[in-house]
Amino acid sequence: MKNWLVLTAVLLCPLAFAQVAPFKYNLGTSPVREDAESIVIQTPQPLKIRILPGGHTWPLLNLDEQGNIYAGNKIVTSQQPPKVSSYSDKDGGENTIALAHGYRVDIRDKGYQITQGRITCTLAQRQLGLSGTKSAFDALQDGNIVFRASDQKLLALAARLGADNSDTTYSVFDIDVGRCRTHQANLGNPDLLVELQWSPGGGWWITGSIEQTLLHSKDGRHWYPVVLPKQISSLISAYIVDDREIWLAGILPPDSRDDDPLIIHSTDGGKRWKNIHRGDPVLKRMPVGWLEGWRRLGQPIQQ
Amino acid sequence: MGNNNTATIKKDAPLTPVSDKNGSHVLMCELEWFDERKKYVIANAPERTAKLEFSGSDLNFLARVLYAEASGSAQLPDKAERDKEKAAIMSVNHFRLNRPGYPRNNYIATSFKMVCEAPGQFESVYAKSDKFIGSAKGRVESLGKSECSDLEECIEAIKTFLEKGPDPRYKFDNFRGYMKNGPGTHIGRSRFFLSDSAAEVLKKIP
Numbered sequence: 365m366k367n368w369l370v371l372t373a374v375l376l377c378p379l380a381f382a383q384v385a386p387f388k389y390n391l392g393t394s395p396v397r398e399d400a401e402s403i404v405i406q407t408p409q410p411l412k413i414r415i416l417p418g419g420h421t422w423p424l425l426n427l428d429e430q431g432n433i434y435a436g437n438k439i440v441t442s443q444q445p446p447k448v449s450s451y452s453d454k455d456g457g458e459n460t461i462a463l464a465h466g467y468r469v470d471i472r473d474k475g476y477q478i479t480q481g482r483i484t485c486t487l488a489q490r491q492l493g494l495s496g497t498k499s500a501f502d503a504l505q506d507g508n509i510v511f512r513a514s515d516q517k518l519l520a521l522a523a524r525l526g527a528d529n530s531d532t533t534y535s536v537f538d539i540d541v542g543r544c545r546t547h548q549a550n551l552g553n554p555d556l557l558v559e560l561q562w563s564p565g566g567g568w569w570i571t572g573s574i575e576q577t578l579l580h581s582k583d584g585r586h587w588y589p590v591v592l593p594k595q596i597s598s599l600i601s602a603y604i605v606d607d608r609e610i611w612l613a614g615i616l617p618p619d620s621r622d623d624d625p626l627i628i629h630s631t632d633g634g635k636r637w638k639n640i641h642r643g644d645p646v647l648k649r650m651p652v653g654w655l656e657g658w659r660r661l662g663q664p665i666q667q
Numbered sequence: 668m669g670n671n672n673t674a675t676i677k678k679d680a681p682l683t684p685v686s687d688k689n690g691s692h693v694l695m696c697e698l699e700w701f702d703e704r705k706k707y708v709i710a711n712a713p714e715r716t717a718k719l720e721f722s723g724s725d726l727n728f729l730a731r732v733l734y735a736e737a738s739g740s741a742q743l744p745d746k747a748e749r750d751k752e753k754a755a756i757m758s759v760n761h762f763r764l765n766r767p768g769y770p771r772n773n774y775i776a777t778s779f780k781m782v783c784e785a786p787g788q789f790e791s792v793y794a795k796s797d798k799f800i801g802s803a804k805g806r807v808e809s810l811g812k813s814e815c816s817d818l819e820e821c822i823e824a825i826k827t828f829l830e831k832g833p834d835p836r837y838k839f840d841n842f843r844g845y846m847k848n849g850p851g852t853h854i855g856r857s858r859f860f861l862s863d864s865a866a867e868v869l870k871k872i873p
Contacts, residue, residue: 383776384774418786418789418794419786420793506794508794525794525796527798528739528844529735529843530843532794555843556793575843595862595863597841597864597865598770598862616864617867622772623772625772626770626771660771662773
């Protein structure tokens with residue numbers, strides 16, 4: 365090792381990283397505490413969710429449009445007080461993912477068993493566009509496949525990783541659980557796609573985090589890019605309420621402030637966009653189902 | 668081979684006869700990683716990052732990300748182009764140190780690992796790409812010759828970055844893989860971006 369690189373030769377001790385100060389917010393009616401490593405939902409038996417490298421959570425965490433929380437195999441309702449229920453199997457539910465609208469996904473050796481009511485359908489990784497080089501568990505945990513349910517159907521966004529990042533290809537699978545068939549829509553490689561979501565008035569959308577991508581679909585099969593202002597950056601999440609109202613988690617210069625939650629809002633279908641500052645009354649109508657939005661409105665916890 | 672290596676031979680494993688004096692060529696990827704017990708700083712750093720110290724393990728992690736994100740010799744045979752691309756990627760990593768907004772205002776990275784592990788920012792970390800996984804301890808030793816050489820180049824690129832400081836030619840806050848006629852500044856086989864908000868903040872805090 366060359367000397368010019370070495371500043372000190374001290375033995376490393378565990379570092380107390382404090383770059384993400386603990387903060388609190390509400391999801392539905394449940395208070396939540398978050399720090400750099402975990403999200404804790406304050407139910408009678410607190411649900412601890414790990415934050416993994418890249419921002420994934422495990423167990424998987426998602427909200428539905430009514431603010432009900434889906435954390436791994438558990439469902440926390442948005443009623444007051446919240447009620448907690450869970451799916452269980454021989455593994456104690458560790459390999460079970462609860463989804464909105466009564467869907468459930470169980471991780472199997474080489475794929476995923478999807479259940480809706482009494483109907484089940486097992487799909488191999490390759491049937492869902494995955495390369496199969498990882499276990500079904502790892503592919504789900506690494507976000508290579510994301511399942512989302514609407515009141516009508518279940519979609520999966522799958523990333524088939526290539527030898528290099530530029531070789532990655534994405535597909536959306538419309539899963540007909542009853543017939544155990546899928547319809548595949550190829551998206552190519554438009555961006556690093558980090559989110560698949562649905563709302564009753566907005567339909568389906570997918571968010572890409574590097575090239576500020578927002579793809580929209582009414583039916584989950586035909587996808588179109590939403591034209592966003594070139595000035596937007598750091599986009600990682602969106603919520604489409606309806607044809608007019610869209611929320612984005614990102615930066616829109618020039619009037620951004622240091623303490624902004626970095627939330628951008630449009631009420632005319634994306635023609636005009638506005639930076640939302642803390643305390644803006646419009647935040648009162650932020651969708652209860654937008655997880656990233658609520659995280660951004662978190663308040664620091666005094667230590 | 669390093670020190671204290673032990674070879675276990677199964678009972679029925681095929682063995683080379685004593686009469687065979689040619690031996691076998693065994694390739695093991697051995698790299699000159701950063702010393703995990705030491706700390707490093709960036710030379711000629713702006714005030715924003717001048718006081719940051721980086722552990723050897725942090726820099727080794729960065730080398731793995733750089734290896735997974737940058738073009739290898741198979742994709743980009745010209746070493747000078749590969750060096751430029753790596754320097755530009757390093758500019759993105761450096762830009763994000765000690766700055767809010769990547770992607771949230773309450774997430775401020777003070778290590779390269781934090782930069783790379785930020786939510787939804789680096790594809791190889793976010794999706795755990797094969798190249799990223801393949802460079803982890805316990806797997807890296809079995810990398811092929813050219814992949815091993817690519818990773819060694821990444822470690823060298825980081826050493827150069829630490830020695831010389833950020834390359835003033837490159838001011839970017841984001842990058843993505845190759846796309847013919849895709850947007851961004853093309854360097855090597857990657858495309859680089861400087862967002863409006865980043866350009867604005869760069870004027871105030873280099």
